[in-house]
Amino acid sequence: MxxxxxxxxxxxxxxxxxxxxxxxxxxxxxxxxxxxxxxxxxxxxxxxxxxxxxxxxxxxxxxxxxxxxxxxxxxLNLPTILEVQTDKNDGTKKLLIQLIDSKLIESVIIYEEEKVTLCISSQVGCPVNCKFCLTGIHGFTRNLSQGEIIAQLLLSTKIAAPVRITNIVFMGMGEPFLNYNELARALKIITSGDAFGYSPRRITVSTVGILSGLKKFGSDFPKVNLAVSLNATTDDQRQKIIPVSQKHSLSGLIKACREYPLPLRKRITFEYVLIKDLNDSEKDALRLIKLLKQIRCKINLIPLNDSGLSQFKTPDPRVVEKFQRILIDAGYTVLLRKSKGSNILAACGQLGASRNLFEDMDDEKNRD
Structure with a gap:
């Protein structure tokens, strides 16, 4: 620490x-x-x-x-970095950030051979409450402002120096499309040549599939990469792990993705968290092939990062390998995302698990 x-x-x-x-x-x-x-x-x-x-x-x-x-x-108010944790195995850094009103969020700097990626939060907590994700366990407090989103990049740039942050992903705490206006304002600054000057192709926004945001985002930011957190191949599966999907059918989400205005040479990334005995079967892989037919896309497979705080478990590596092979044999580009920062609870689905952050959210809930 x-x-x-x-x-x-x-x-x-x-x-x-x-x-x-x-x-x-x-x-x-x-x-x-x-x-x-x-x-x-x-x-x-x-x-x-x-x-x-x-x-x-x-x-x-x-x-x-x-x-x-x-x-x-x-x-000229910026939030305060309370703590920086570093994973000794892979160098990942997790920032615990205190906002002006004392609320807490987390951001993550991920180091890889050819790039350094900053994972940004868009909300304090998360209203989506995916059952495999720790962020939503203690509920939702509020949206972040444009300035609080931008501040994560400013603060992380200082921490990462002299190494430059090359890529930005909105995959931290919160659902970006449920804070669309502030997300859009922040993206304008991040991509402005008079500000940070990041190329849109270096930025990815991930959504669980909020259809209103999906349609607007394709029109407003066609060059920014889109990732859709799919995680299931049937409505029943998806509703068990993503409660908000009860409002949006899987078929409706896939239809919206097929109609998404993809620029030439760009693809939608579908993120698929593999959960033991829930969505990791051969039948699931075959259904996923059919679901994504005729969508220009790639698939990120993410074996569940088991924190010990969730009812769900990580699949056997052999099951993961078989699932990936079925998709590859069907002609899909499939990446197996390696876990980064798991030793400091900074991996996918683990943000918000910090003791101080949990206590802050619990105090807020008790006051309400």
Missing amino acids: EQSNNFSDASTKNSGENIYDKILEELEDFFLCINEPEYRAKQVFQWLYAKGILGFQNMTNLSLSLRQVLQEKFR
Whole structure:
């Protein structure tokens, strides 16, 4: 366990709006209202995101008087990193982050040979409550703001330095499409050339299959990668492990995926968590082949990360290998996701299992 880091600049805390909750167009409007050219917004964005400056007084291409106006109007508040845990086996780092209202979330930095991936949370807790995922065990508290989503990238960039984060996945705590507006605002900043400048092809958003969000996302962000957490081949199976799927049939989800406006050369990723004696049979593999017919896709198989806190178990490796082989023989591209960070409860389905985070959610529930 490593010492926590707080990158907030106390001198910029005031009663104004948090500037990290503003998109570029809103800052442009602000500068026009005070008779400043709108390009000032891009200058501020470059300081905040491209350079990671934490104080308005350090924005040296702005006049002193303008910096004072910004100081009076806005806050530069970032959450606090309470704890950084590192998996000694694979180098994965898990960040326990305290938000301004003292709520807690987790983010994960995953190191691989050719890339470094940041796994971002979109909510405090999760309302979907997938039965194999620890995040939803203690319920849902609230959505994250655009600034709180962006802050995870800012803080993680500092932790990962000098290594650069190359990829971003929205696969942390929460269901991104149930916080669509803030997700969309954050994605605009992450992909902006005046801010972080990440290519959309380096970003993946994962959803359990919220149809309203799925349709809108395809229109708003066609170049950002889509991952669908499928995890079952029948409605009965899916409703047992993903209660929210009672509102959306499996056939309806597959139909929406077939109609999804995929750009040329892009594919939907279907994530399939393999659970012992539930969805790992040969029949399941054959049903999955039929379900995904005529969808341009690839499949990520994820053997359940057994934390000891769930009723479900990990399949035998031989069962996993057989399941994968059946899909490959049918012509699908199938990746077997290797577990990263399991020793610190940072692997897929394990976020939110930190003792401090559980206690925080329990306290919130008791107050309600």
